[in-house]
Amino acid sequence: MYTLLSGLYKYMFQKDEYCILILGLDNAGKTTFLEQTKTKFSRNYKGMSLSKITTTVGLNIGTIDVSNARLMFWDLGGQEELQSLWDKYYAESHGVIYVIDSTDEERLCQSKDAFEKMISSESLDGVPLLVLANKQDVKNCLSVPDIKTAFSDCAPKIGQRDCLVQPCTALTGDGVNEGIEWMVKCVVGNIHRPPRQKDIT
Ligand SMILES: Nc1nc2c(ncn2[C@@H]2O[C@H](COP(=O)(O)OP(=O)(O)OP(=O)(O)O)[C@@H](O)[C@H]2O)c(=O)[nH]1
Numbered sequence: 001m002y003t004l005l006s007g008l009y010k011y012m013f014q015k016d017e018y019c020i021l022i023l024g025l026d027n028a029g030k031t032t033f034l035e036q037t038k039t040k041f042s043r044n045y046k047g048m049s050l051s052k053i054t055t056t057v058g059l060n061i062g063t064i065d066v067s068n069a070r071l072m073f074w075d076l077g078g079q080e081e082l083q084s085l086w087d088k089y090y091a092e093s094h095g096v097i098y099v100i101d102s103t104d105e106e107r108l109c110q111s112k113d114a115f116e117k118m119i120s121s122e123s124l125d126g127v128p129l130l131v132l133a134n135k136q137d138v139k140n141c142l143s144v145p146d147i148k149t150a151f152s153d154c155a156p157k158i159g160q161r162d163c164l165v166q167p168c169t170a171l172t173g174d175g176v177n178e179g180i181e182w183m184v185k186c187v188v189g190n191i192h193r194p195p196r197q198k199d200i201t
């Protein structure tokens with residue numbers, strides 16, 4: 001009887017909580033992506049106007065519920081001097097969303113270096129990686145194959161981790177659902193990083 005009731009309680013009131021980092025160079029579109037995600041996945045969420053978003057100094061936090069999972073996002077500032085703070089969050093995270101500005105060919109190499117440094121951290125072993133080729137609305141931007149080619153020498157460091165490169169336009173929401181749904185499937189199925197369990201209040 002106790003088992004039955006406790007199972008029912010868990011089903012009704014507990015959610016598995018996963019922490020997802022949103023990383024990438026400044027101006028890549030991380031905060032825009034987070035706002036768009038909250039708008040799409042939270043009923044009644046009236047997000048801030050996307051045109052009012054300014055560069056992040058520190059971090060933005062956002063939470064969404066998808067099925068029985070609760071995703072808590074940490075959107076960190078991407079400016080060079082803020083990148084040294086990223087690794088403070090690695091040990092707690094269940095997944096990483098890495099945002100690339102597909103219009104910024106000039107800094108693609110810099111973005112690759114930051115990505116490579118990030119995935120080299122042992123604290124992120126086994127964590128799923130969603131790479132967003134953002135700003136696909138802009139004519140002549142880099143395509144997913146262009147980005148895969150530029151990042152190809154990261155493959156050995158990605159190793160067995162789940163990894164998807166997803167085209168995305170954070171500004172309009174294109175590709176956001178696909179990316180989030182993929183991430184949920186990966187973190188829920190990842191036995192290497194068990195979720196935190198939280199009662200819903
Ligand atoms: N055209 C286009 N512009 C975008 C898109 N996503 C974001 N932007 C623009 O890119 C700029 C930077 O967006 P942010 O979301 O602030 O970028 P960020 O990665 O959070 O930057 P930091 O906080 O400095 O690390 C803004 O002017 C956005 O409107 C997109 O999909 N398409």
Ligand SMILES: [Mg+2]
Binds near residue numbers: 030
């Ligand atoms: Mg930001």
